[in-house]
Amino acid sequence: MNRMLLSIEEINESHSNVAGGKGLSLARLYLAGFNVPEMICVTTRCYDKFLDLSGLRERILLELNRKDFSDMRWEEIWDASLRIRNMFNHAHFPPELHLKLGPVLDERFSGLPVAVRSSAPGEDSLRTSFAGLHDSFVNISGTDAILDHIKRVWASLWSDSALLYRQELGLTIDKSAMAVVVQKIVVGESSGVVFSKSPTDSASGVVEAVYGLNQGLVDGAVPPDRWILDRNTRKIRSHHHAKRQFYMVPGNSGVYEDELPDSLKNEAPLSDEAAQAIFDLALKSELFFGTPQDMEWTRKAGLFYVLQSRPVSTLKSPEQQDERQWYLSLHRSFENLKGLRNKIENTLIPEMIQTAAQLSSVDLSLLSDQDLIDEIEKRAALNQKWVDVYWAEFIPYAHGIRLFGQVYNDTVKPQNPYEFVDLLAQTGMASTERNERMENLASMARNNPVLFEKLENLDPLSANTEDEKKFISAMDRFVASYGDLSCPVTGSRECAQGGDALIRLIVEMASHPPVITGHKNIRDLEKQFLASFDEQNKNRAGELLELARSSYKLRDDDNIYLGRIEAQLMMAVNEAKRRLEWSDKHPGNKKGVRRLKDAVDMHGQTQAPVSSAKGPLPVKNVQARQLLGQPASNGVSRGYARVIVEHSQLSEFRYGEILVCDAVDPNMTFVVPLAAGIVERRGGMLIHGAIIAREYGLACVTGVPDATKLIRTGDFLTVDGFLGIVTIGQE
Amino acid sequence: MNDEDHLKNQIRELLLSQRLGVLSTHYKGHPYSSLVAFSSSENLSELYFATPGSTRKYRNLSQDNRVSMLIDNRSNEISDFHNAIAVTVLGTARKIEGSEKKQVAGIYLIKHPYLQDFVNSASCVLVMIQVNRYILVRRFQLVYELHVRK
Numbered sequence: 001m002n003r004m005l006l007s008i009e010e011i012n013e014s015h016s017n018v019a020g021g022k023g024l025s026l027a028r029l030y031l032a033g034f035n036v037p038e039m040i041c042v043t044t045r046c047y048d049k050f051l052d053l054s055g056l057r058e059r060i061l062l063e064l065n066r067k068d069f070s071d072m073r074w075e076e077i078w079d080a081s082l083r084i085r086n087m088f089n090h091a092h093f094p095p096e097l098h099l100k101l102g103p104v105l106d107e108r109f110s111g112l113p114v115a116v117r118s119s120a121p122g123e124d125s126l127r128t129s130f131a132g133l134h135d136s137f138v139n140i141s142g143t144d145a146i147l148d149h150i151k152r153v154w155a156s157l158w159s160d161s162a163l164l165y166r167q168e169l170g171l172t173i174d175k176s177a178m179a180v181v182v183q184k185i186v187v188g189e190s191s192g193v194v195f196s197k198s199p200t201d202s203a204s205g206v207v208e209a210v211y212g213l214n215q216g217l218v219d220g221a222v223p224p225d226r227w228i229l230d231r232n233t234r235k236i237r238s239h240h241h242a243k244r245q246f247y248m249v250p251g252n253s254g255v256y257e258d259e260l261p262d263s264l265k266n267e268a269p270l271s272d273e274a275a276q277a278i279f280d281l282a283l284k285s286e287l288f289f290g291t292p293q294d295m296e297w298t299r300k301a302g303l304f305y306v307l308q309s310r311p312v313s314t315l316k317s318p319e320q321q322d323e324r325q326w327y328l329s330l331h332r333s334f335e336n337l338k339g340l341r342n343k344i345e346n347t348l349i350p351e352m353i354q355t356a357a358q359l360s361s362v363d364l365s366l367l368s369d370q371d372l373i374d375e376i377e378k379r380a381a382l383n384q385k386w387v388d389v390y391w392a393e394f395i396p397y398a399h400g401i402r403l404f405g406q407v408y409n410d411t412v413k414p415q416n417p418y419e420f421v422d423l424l425a426q427t428g429m430a431s432t433e434r435n436e437r438m439e440n441l442a443s444m445a446r447n448n449p450v451l452f453e454k455l456e457n458l459d460p461l462s463a464n465t466e467d468e469k470k471f472i473s474a475m476d477r478f479v480a481s482y483g484d485l486s487c488p489v490t491g492s493r494e495c496a497q498g499g500d501a502l503i504r505l506i507v508e509m510a511s512h513p514p515v516i517t518g519h520k521n522i523r524d525l526e527k528q529f530l531a532s533f534d535e536q537n538k539n540r541a542g543e544l545l546e547l548a549r550s551s552y553k554l555r556d557d558d559n560i561y562l563g564r565i566e567a568q569l570m571m572a573v574n575e576a577k578r579r580l581e582w583s584d585k586h587p588g589n590k591k592g593v594r595r596l597k598d599a600v601d602m603h604g605q606t607q608a609p610v611s612s613a614k615g616p617l618p619v620k621n622v623q624a625r626q627l628l629g630q631p632a633s634n635g636v637s638r639g640y641a642r643v644i645v646e647h648s649q650l651s652e653f654r655y656g657e658i659l660v661c662d663a664v665d666p667n668m669t670f671v672v673p674l675a676a677g678i679v680e681r682r683g684g685m686l687i688h689g690a691i692i693a694r695e696y697g698l699a700c701v702t703g704v705p706d707a708t709k710l711i712r713t714g715d716f717l718t719v720d721g722f723l724g725i726v727t728i729g730q731e
Numbered sequence: 732m733n734d735e736d737h738l739k740n741q742i743r744e745l746l747l748s749q750r751l752g753v754l755s756t757h758y759k760g761h762p763y764s765s766l767v768a769f770s771s772s773e774n775l776s777e778l779y780f781a782t783p784g785s786t787r788k789y790r791n792l793s794q795d796n797r798v799s800m801l802i803d804n805r806s807n808e809i810s811d812f813h814n815a816i817a818v819t820v821l822g823t824a825r826k827i828e829g830s831e832k833k834q835v836a837g838i839y840l841i842k843h844p845y846l847q848d849f850v851n852s853a854s855c856v857l858v859m860i861q862v863n864r865y866i867l868v869r870r871f872q873l874v875y876e877l878h879v880r881k
Contacts, residue, residue, distance in 0.1 A: 058809040065813040065870055174810070622735045625866060626874035725872055 004046040004100050008039050018043040020119025020179035025289070025309050032288050034281070034306050038184040040108060044121060044177035046097060047154050053094040057174075059087055060158065064173050066628050066724070069166075071705045074327040075684030078160040078402065079630060082685075086409055086417035088155035093147050101150075105143045105182065112184055113141045113250065116149040117308070118156055119179040122170060133161040133169070134178070138215055139185055139250040146182060152410065153180045161331075164324045186305045187250055188298030190269035192217060192224060195312055196282035197231060197292035204237065205229045205279050209269040212247035214296060214307075215255050221335045222246050222257070225268050227275040234279065236272055244269075252534050257335065270299070278304055285309050332399045334544060340397045341550055348389060349554075352561045355382060356491070359568035364575040372576055373599045379569040380603040386565050394558045400551030401686055404544050411532040411541075418685055423525050423545065424552035425694050430560040431666040432695055434482050434490075435673050441478065442509035444471050456507050458500055475502070482670075483567060488647040490560050490667045491567030494574070501651035508674055512655045515673040515696060556691055559666040573604040624710040624728055630683055631724035632690035635699035637677035641715045643708050644668070658717045662708050664689035672696055677719035679726050681707040693721075701726050738877050739775060742865050745804060745816055746771045746778075750843065752802040752820075754780065756791035763791055769800070770842040776879050778820060778860040779827070779839050781850050789856060792824040798860060812871055819866040827857040835859065 003010075003018070011019050011027035019027070023041040030036040051057040063080055072080070093101075118134035135156035137149045156162070157178040162171060170176075191214035198204040208217060208224035216222025223242040230237055244265045248255045270278070278297055281304055285293040289309070296307040332340070359379060367375060401424065408420035445452045448467045454460075461468040479493065485502045487495035509515075526545070533541045576596045583593045642657040644650060653659070653671040661668075663682040669692045672678070676698065680689040683703020693700030699721030704710075711717065711728060718727040746769075754767045765788045767780040778800065782789050792798055803817035827835050835857055836850050849855055865877040 058812055061810065061813045062871060067870070621878045622738050623876045623878065624874070625876045626872060628870060628873045723872070 004043055004049065004097070005104055006041045006043055008036070008041070011041060015041075015043075017121045018045055018179060020044070020121050020181075021310065022117060022119035022308050023179050023181050024119075026181065026183075026306070029285065029288070029306055029309060034285070035304060036306050037186050038108070040104065040182050041119065042101065042150055042180040042182065044179045046101070047157075047177045047179070050091070050094065050097055050151075050154070053096065054091040056087055056091055060084055061173055063087075064158075064163075066630075067703070067705060069163075072703075073683050074160065074164065074324075075687065076630060076703050077163045079683070079685050081158055081160040081163060082402075082405060082409070083417050084158040085152070085155040085406070086414075088151045089409060089413050090415070091151065093151075098147070101147065102143055105146050109143075109146065109182065109184065111141070113139045114146060115181075115183045115185050115307070116140055116146060116153055117181040117183060118153045119181045120157065120169075121177065121179065133159060133165060135159065138213060138255055139253060141253065145253065150180050150182070154178050161328055164327065183307070185250070186298050186300050186307075187213065188300040188305065191296075191298040191307075192269070192278075194278050194282040194295050194297060195292070196279070196286040196295070197312055198228070199312055201228075203231055205231050205282065207270070207275045207279050209275070210242075210247060211244070211260055211264055211269045212249050212258075213255055214248070214298065216246065216248040216257060218296075219333050221333050222248060225270070227270075227272070227279075229276065229279045231283075234276060234283070236275065239268070239272065239275075241268060251536050254537075256537070256540065274299065281306070330396050330399050332396055332403070334403060334540075334547070337397065337400045337403065337547055337551070338543075340393060341400070341547055344393060344397055344554060345550065348393060349557075349561065352386060352565060355386070356561070356564040356568060359565070360571075364572055367575075369579065369596055372572065372579070373595055376569070376572045376576060376599045376603055379565075379572050383566050383569045386562055390558060390562055394554060397551050398555050398686065400547045401555065404548030404551075407541070407544060408529060412529055419525065420529075420548075421552075421685070421694060423522050423529065424549050425522075425691075429553055429556040429666075429691075429695070431556050431669050431688075431692060434560075435670055437474075437478055437481075438506065438509065438670060439514055439673065441471065441474055441506050443514060444474065445506060445510035446514075452507070452510055455503055455510075458503060478502075485670055486648065486651070487567070487570070488667055489566045489570060490563035492563075492570045495647070501648075504651050505653070505670065505674070508653070508655055512674075552686075552691070555686065556666050556688060559688070563667050569603060573600055576600045577604070626728070627704045627707070627710060627726045629679070629701040629704035629707075629724045629726065630685065631721055632680075632685050632687075632702040633678075633693035633698060633700035633721045635677070635697065635721045636718065637699040637721075638716070638718050639676040641679075641711050641713055641717050643711055643713045645708060658719055659689075660707055660711045660713075660717075661689065663687075664692070666692075672698070677717070677721070678702075679704055679707050679711065679717065679719060681705065735877070738865075738867065738875055741816070741869075742775060742818055742867055742877060743771075745802060745818055745867075746775070748804060749802050752778075752780075752800045754788055755799040755801070756788050756824075757795060758787070758791045763787060767800075768843050768846060769802070770839045772838070775865070775877075776862055778822070778862060779835055779857060780860075781839065781846065781855050781857050783854050784856045785854070789858070792858065793826075796823045796825060798822060798824045800860065816867065816869045818868070820860065820862055821864045821866070822860040822862040824858050824860050827859050832857055 006015060006019055008027050008030050011023060016024050019041045026036050026039060063083055115136060115138045117136040120134055135153055140146055140149050157176060162169060190209050190211050192209035195206040198206045207227040210217045210222045210224045217224045225242045226240040228237045244260055246257045247260045249258050282293055282295050285295055292312040293309050294312045295309040298305050298307060364372065405420045409417055445455055451467055451471060461472055463469050463472060483491045484493045487493065530538055530541055577600055580593065580596055639656050639658045641660045642653055643660045647668065650668055650671050653674055655674045656676050658677045658679060659671060659675045660679045664680055666688050669688065672692050673696065678689045678693045678698060678700040680702040681704055687702060690700055690702055699719040701719055701721060701724050704726055715728050750768055751766050752769045753764050755762060755764050757763060769778050769780045771778045800820040801817060803815055805811040805815040840847055840850060862879045864879060867875050
């Protein structure tokens with residue numbers, strides 16, 4: 001089979017491998033007399049040829065073979081997928097293929113908007129269907145735009161979702177291929193999906209319908225009207241009316257959400273008779289395919305069109321679900337993220353700040369033992385509440401960055417797939433604000449040799465000298481806001497003996513020139529981004545940029561806010577510990593002491609270690625020479641490694657060292673102004689280590705398996721943030 | 732399996748799968764590379780190859796016994812970039828003589844039986860490389876070292 005294009009009339013059963021599941025099922029429906037929009041199928045042969053001619057095949061293999069899949073976190077899979085998508089965005093259609101596809105597309109679809117849909121071989125014949133793992137695009141006009149979107153559909157063979165389900169999909173890196181269906185778009189008055197058999201009730205079928213195009217229904221932005229029908233009698237059992245406010249309409253290109261005309265808000269998008277008619281069509285399709293069908297349809301001028309039909313997927317029971325479904329649930333639509341932003345910025349963050357402030361206003365030393373125990377319980381419950389909020393609201397909100405990155409890359413097509421991050425940085429994060437205040441303290445010491453010497457020798461400062469008085473007061477303000485940095489939680493204090501961690505860091509900073517955060521001129525990038533959109537979409541693009549900036553800032557800030565609440569819990573626990581120490585020396589009320597001790601045991605263990613690693617393995621004969629991770633912040637830096645396993649080791653950090661860590665979090669990034677580079681075991685472009693490295697213009701490599709085991713403090717490192725390589729040795 | 736055993740297994744597998752390696756010597760600082768048929772000891776501490784005594788490589792290593800050898804499993808396909816494994820061997824070379832020669836020749840000819848006449852000829856020299864270190868490269872850029880002799 002050498003054909004790169006097949007018309008709907010030409011596709012038959014023998015083409016299942018080259019036309020894909022969707023292409024084949026539409027062709028079968030067409031031949032059986034169903035009303036199917038005009039289409040052609042770009043076969044997997046074309047995909048294969050494109051990969052070979054463009055050199056992409058080996059580039060994808062190199063990308064996906066950087067490390068074992070089992071060592072890759074979801075974020076790293078997402079990153080790999082983004083880089084692959086960028087490769088497709090940049091690869092030109094080889095002339096040989098352009099000549100084959102261009103004229104046919106011109107002839108068939110000149111001036112007509114089309115849908116460009118994925119059609120992966122085998123996808124719909126799976127026992128569990130994986131709808132939505134690959135991309136489809138609606139309302140694309142013009143041959144060049146269609147070709148461009150064919151590449152994007154091909155790229156989605158390597159979407160993060162597909163990579164997560166690679167085993168179930170039988171996705172093999174060297175053999176898998178993707179076909180594409182190019183389908184004339186039918187702009188129906190209403191659209192929807194129909195299940196000939198409900199995934200949850202075998203006696204029923206389901207019809208869902210919205211006004212306009214069904215993209216809003218598919219991605220959850222527009223709630224549908226829903227009819228439940230009896231499979232035997234074909235009668236309607238119930239009709240659930242949606243709150244009809246919006247609908248999806250075609251724009252100049254793509255689709256957008258618009259307010260539904262008032263006249264339609266109180267009227268269902270289908271009459272009961274029409275709902276029965278589409279259900280009948282689904283039953284007919286079930287009969288034809290021999291298995292219950294999940295069908296997408298649109299209705300124009302009273303006529304139903306079948307857009308695609310596939311076997312109904314069996315819903316997994318909760319115990320069968322795994323964490324991958326949670327990762328996929330993090331993919332949020334723009335509309336969903338806007339709602340989340342509003343909630344986070346206007347309700348949750350102010351509440352967190354207020355909670356921390358209220359708790360800090362309580363004078364713990366005045367509480368009775370019982371009141372202190374109650375206070376610890378209350379703070380523990382509050383802390384847990386905010387940890388839950390963090391997972392339920394803040395983590396999904398980070399998808400704003402990813403959504404923006406994808407839109408930026410698809411429209412601007414930059415060489416560097418992470419150029420978009422430059423547009424999001426410098427948003428005044430809480431962690432960089434803390435570091436600036438540390439730099440102010442360091443600069444006071446830098447400019448006053450007497451003060452510097454006293455700090456260096458840990459001598460007491462005098463409140464009689466103007467400079468020292470100022471320094472003491474600035475220190476007090478700093479500690480009140482951020483704690484003394486001896487604890488893994490921002491705002492907490494006295495986790496280490498001596499309490500001089502902060503002074504030692506300030507002396508180290510003051511011994512060297514001040515560090516300036518990288519200030520790139522982002523105005524041009526912003527202009528370039530917005531100029532890629534037509535007038536209709538420019539506002540939406542601007543809104544998306546703002547949303548992504550807020551999402552980026554929160555990614556770092558949320559841990560600081562959360563840390564401040566946890567710090568209040570720790571302060572109450574520490575007060576209890578003090579009382580227990582006192583009572584050890586003054587035996588008396590044993591019962592009260594036991595209850596205090598219980599409270600400390602229960603809630604005093606929240607400080608997680610920075611790394612689960614117990615330090616470097618005593619390997620004598622094996623030495624890692626060069627390690628692979630992800631390039632997370634551009635630049636090349638050299639220096640001695642400082643491997644951080646416990647939070648307390650951060651105070652030993654010296655200027656010019658490379659921070660090597662299992663997982664950097666914002667409560668420990670105060671050493672970053674001293675660092676020459678960052679190496680992290682945890683992978684991803686959007687993790688805290690990468691974010692702060694870019695703020696300071698430091699080379700950073702993340703996702704280095706066993707980084708804290710294979711690298712030892714004192715090893716000389718070269719961190720190549722362009723290629724994601726860490727070289728050990730060779731000063 | 733610990734890291735060292737794992738690395739040793741990878742190296743052993745590569746050495747067993749390959750017949751030829753690229754030997755590097757030098758003459759007064761001028762580098763020189765040549766293809767040789769090699770075999771290795773089970774514990775990876777030694778590599779062996781045979782060469783006529785009149786060759787440039789033998790002259791070079793007689794003057795300076797520090798040598799390097801590259802052994803890899805490339806197939807000259809594009810997939811080599813993510814699939815191929817290469818090992819660089821660093822060590823010192825010496826001629827094998829006396830009773831040892833018969834024993835090493837036996838080991839060597841198990842792997843290269845077609846070289847029997849060559850190895851048994853009077854002008855052929857058997858050379859042993861005492862390995863100091865292996866440097867293994869895989870996944871295009873991932874590099875580990877195994878120290879055999881300190």
